Amino acid sequence: MYAQVNGIRLFYTEHGQGLPVLLIHAFPVNSALWQEQIAQHTMLGNVRLIVPDLRGFGQSDTPEGPYRMETLADDLAALLDHLAIERAVLAGVSMGGYIAFAFFRRHAERLQGLVLANTRAIADSEEGKAGRETNAQLALREGVGIIADMMLPKLVAPTAPDELKANLRAIIEQHSPVGIAGALRGMALRPESVSLLPQINVPTLLVGGRDDQITQRAEYDEMHAGIPGSELVIIEEAGHLACFEKPTAFNAAVATFLKRLGA
Numbered sequence: 001m002y003a004q005v006n007g008i009r010l011f012y013t014e015h016g017q018g019l020p021v022l023l024i025h026a027f028p029v030n031s032a033l034w035q036e037q038i039a040q041h042t043m044l045g046n047v048r049l050i051v052p053d054l055r056g057f058g059q060s061d062t063p064e065g066p067y068r069m070e071t072l073a074d075d076l077a078a079l080l081d082h083l084a085i086e087r088a089v090l091a092g093v094s095m096g097g098y099i100a101f102a103f104f105r106r107h108a109e110r111l112q113g114l115v116l117a118n119t120r121a122i123a124d125s126e127e128g129k130a131g132r133e134t135n136a137q138l139a140l141r142e143g144v145g146i147i148a149d150m151m152l153p154k155l156v157a158p159t160a161p162d163e164l165k166a167n168l169r170a171i172i173e174q175h176s177p178v179g180i181a182g183a184l185r186g187m188a189l190r191p192e193s194v195s196l197l198p199q200i201n202v203p204t205l206l207v208g209g210r211d212d213q214i215t216q217r218a219e220y221d222e223m224h225a226g227i228p229g230s231e232l233v234i235i236e237e238a239g240h241l242a243c244f245e246k247p248t249a250f251n252a253a254v255a256t257f258l259k260r261l262g263a
């Protein structure tokens with residue numbers, strides 16, 4: 001299905017009925033990241049999963065970037081408008097979490113709860129921002145294969161099977177360099193969200209991976225300490241994409257959380 005939002009066409013799918021749960025994928029993948037949550041959605045309780053491809057990814061339009069996290073959050077608010085959904089739980093992985101923070105800043109009244117998975121509250125360092133720009137130019141010059149080569153080892157646990165890595169590579173390589181560069185430049189522009197943490201006043205579940213090479217363990221602890229009443233679950237043998245690598249454990253943690261919200 002497609003929704004016209006903020007001047008672009010956004011692709012999304014819906015699964016099940018009940019508590020609206022909007023799943024926000026990471027960089028540089030797309031809604032296929034959530035394939036096991038979609039397949040096992042009845043395990044999550046009575047939920048209505050809404051699973052978009054963000055602008056620049058999957059089957060959604062790919063305008064010129066940078067894609068600011070605020071813009072991506074507004075795309076999702078417009079998608080909820082399109083579906084006549086007033087409030088939803090947002091579940092974001094990594095870049096999806098950056099977008100969830102932006103959504104909280106701009107549309108807090110529409111949030112019923114948050115699942116922040118493998119994400120970071122800190123902003124990029126100056127070095128990190130420069131690295132994003134280098135990679136954006138690399139993608140535009142040489143294609144997305146090189147981004148897949150660089151990122152794959154960091155996205156999954158060292159023990160991840162080759163088949164899982166091949167699946168991820170196939171997802172990454174569907175994208176255009178313009179979309180990849182747009183998201184890289186947008187992530188570099190994001191503000192820090194550490195100071196936002198104490199203001200988060202909706203039920204929040206933090207999910208991490210024991211072998212996450214991008215979000216450091218101390219960052220999970222900082223988010224957990226910062227968000228009042230939040231819960232933290234660390235998934236064993238999972239890297240930066242726990243929902244994709246260890247879906248059964250991830251889904252069990254999310255199901256317990258959603259049940260308390262009425263799913």
Ligand code: MLT
Pocket residue numbers: 025026027028093094095096187214240
């Ligand atoms: C992601 O998984 O969304 C990205 O690795 C996040 C990032 O590069 O900061």
